[in-house]
Amino acid sequence: MSHDPDDLDPNQPRKPRARRDADPGGRPPRKPPEHPPRAGYGESVFRPSPGGDLDPVRPGSSQSARKSGDPTSRIEAVEPGPKWYERILFGRVSSGQLSQFCRQFASYLNAGVDYDRALSSLGRQFQGTGLGPVLERMRGRIRAGSTLEEATAPEKAVFGSIFQSMIRVGEARGGVPETLRMLSKSFESRQRLIRQARSAMIYPAIVLFLASAVACLMAIFILPMFASLLADISKKSQLPWASRGLMAFSGFISSGGWWILPLALFGVPFGLVQWYKTSVGKNILDRILLRIPVFGSILRKLDVSRFARTLASLLDAGVDIGGSIELTAQALAMTPMRNAVESTRLPVMQGRELSAALAPTRQFGPDVIAILESGEETGKLPETLAHLADEYEEQVAFMVKNLGHLIQPLLVIIIAGFVLFIILAVFLPYIQLITSLAGG
Numbered sequence: 001m002s003h004d005p006d007d008l009d010p011n012q013p014r015k016p017r018a019r020r021d022a023d024p025g026g027r028p029p030r031k032p033p034e035h036p037p038r039a040g041y042g043e044s045v046f047r048p049s050p051g052g053d054l055d056p057v058r059p060g061s062s063q064s065a066r067k068s069g070d071p072t073s074r075i076e077a078v079e080p081g082p083k084w085y086e087r088i089l090f091g092r093v094s095s096g097q098l099s100q101f102c103r104q105f106a107s108y109l110n111a112g113v114d115y116d117r118a119l120s121s122l123g124r125q126f127q128g129t130g131l132g133p134v135l136e137r138m139r140g141r142i143r144a145g146s147t148l149e150e151a152t153a154p155e156k157a158v159f160g161s162i163f164q165s166m167i168r169v170g171e172a173r174g175g176v177p178e179t180l181r182m183l184s185k186s187f188e189s190r191q192r193l194i195r196q197a198r199s200a201m202i203y204p205a206i207v208l209f210l211a212s213a214v215a216c217l218m219a220i221f222i223l224p225m226f227a228s229l230l231a232d233i234s235k236k237s238q239l240p241w242a243s244r245g246l247m248a249f250s251g252f253i254s255s256g257g258w259w260i261l262p263l264a265l266f267g268v269p270f271g272l273v274q275w276y277k278t279s280v281g282k283n284i285l286d287r288i289l290l291r292i293p294v295f296g297s298i299l300r301k302l303d304v305s306r307f308a309r310t311l312a313s314l315l316d317a318g319v320d321i322g323g324s325i326e327l328t329a330q331a332l333a334m335t336p337m338r339n340a341v342e343s344t345r346l347p348v349m350q351g352r353e354l355s356a357a358l359a360p361t362r363q364f365g366p367d368v369i370a371i372l373e374s375g376e377e378t379g380k381l382p383e384t385l386a387h388l389a390d391e392y393e394e395q396v397a398f399m400v401k402n403l404g405h406l407i408q409p410l411l412v413i414i415i416a417g418f419v420l421f422i423i424l425a426v427f428l429p430y431i432q433l434i435t436s437l438a439g440g
Contacts, residue, residue: 090130093158095194097131099187106180115142115151134158147171162186162310162327169318182313189309189393193302196400204407211415216261218422223250226426239429246425286335294406298399303337304368305392312385322349337363354381 101122108118119139126132134155141151149168152159163183170179227250230243239247253261275281290296310331314324322345329341340361347357355372358364368388375384 090128090132093130093134095187095191097126097129098159098163099184099191101126101131101135102180102184102187106177106184109177109180115139115148131158148176161330162314165319165323165327166314166317173318175317179317182317186309186313189389190306193305193393193396193400196397204403204411207408207411211411212265215418216265219249219253219261223422224254226422227251227254230426230429240424240432242421242425243429246422283335290334290336294399294403298396298403299334300337300363301392301396301399303332303334304364305389305396306331306333307337307341307364308368308385308389308392312382312389315385316382321354325354340364 104125105118105122108121113121116139119135119142123132123135123139126135138151138155141154142148149164149171152164152167156164166179166183167176170176223246227247230239230247272285276285289299307328311324311328314327315321319327325341325345325348329338329345332338332341340358340363343361344354344357348354353373353376355369355376358372359369371384371388372381375381378384
């Protein structure tokens with residue numbers, strides 16, 4: 001019968017066994033870090049992982065099942081939405097609703113409520129809105145065994161690509177509530193900018209529409225009466241250029257050209273909107289819009305704010321730099337700004353700094369490039385971008401607030417010019433006639 005060499009006589013004390021996980025020198029084993037280092041804090045975030053995989057794959061997820069080739073472990077999506085009748089009945093899901101949903105969903109998860117009960121409660125809360133049916137479908141997928149990422153994937157039209165990527169990383173790291181709070185702040189900032197723009201443009205839009213409608217009515221019903229008076233005067237003397245132009249325009253309207261006015265008032269904006277939906281039209285019109293004084297500056301600052309806020313949220317959530325740049329570019333509204341951000345992805349993945357790759361595009365101001373350089377040097381790019389987004393949102397809010405005050409005198413000048421033209425066209429012939437009679 002063999003004995004272990006370490007075994008001794010029962011009467012003698014037993015030697016303690018050396019731990020198998022200890023170093024040969026007797027040092028205790030090193031403990032693995034409790035949390036992986038977060039990009040953007042200890043070192044530059046612009047060091048792509050050697051594997052180059054932009055989307056982390058969790059064991060047991062549908063992505064890992066697809067990569068492993070196991071068709072039985074894949075969870076199929078249930079009824080992707082939203083439906084066409086939901087858009088008609090409930091309307092679109094607003095940024096304010098998404099912000100409220102993310103904030104309350106995070107509160108439920110922090111309180112220890114599971115996904116099923118949280119989505120059930122939120123579904124009752126958002127019942128009657130466009131988000132209600134979406135949450136019901138998500139709850140059905142969760143109960144069928146899907147992860148939160150898989151449950152939100154078919155609702156990409158509602159939540160967007162950024163939401164999907166941040167939830168994917170949040171689940172992989174076990175920080176879904178924190179990710180939802182960051183998404184809530186992002187949606188809330190977007191909603192605030194939209195409200196400010198709408199409130200500033202309501203009054204000018206109403207005034208412009210009413211002025212255009214009054215001008216059309218005057219051209220159809222009032223100007224022909226003045227034209228008949230001017231026709232009598234034209235038999236005795238030559239009319240001024242303003243009167244001749246008014247008579248030509250009135251004759252065109254009276255001969256059947258009146259349909260041009262409503263076509264120009266409604267058809268031209270509708271045609272521009274439809275053309276803007278095409279890639280060529282959007283590319284051309286975006287370049288024109290960015291060159292318009294004041295208005296172009298507001299649009300550019302809006303995209304800079306959206307760029308900084310989105311990129312900060314993605315990097316802070318743990319999304320890799322390549323995926324963050326790609327998703328940030330998709331979130332921008334103006335085509336030149338989007339192309340500029342997309343062009344930086346490959347240089348950044350090759351090891352170049354984002355500020356150095358973004359500067360040659362000339363779509364971002366020197367202040368933005370300087371702030372990016374500061375964030376990269378200090379290793380705190382997400383925090384720096386968040387401060388940049390706050391600053392630019394304040395600038396946009398101030399400019400949008402003053403935009404209404406700038407448009408009002410401009411509209412008054414346009415209407416006054418139209419009225420002055422009619423007055424000159426009508427009264428100049430009479431003044432000319434009276435002067436000629438007095439001289440004769």
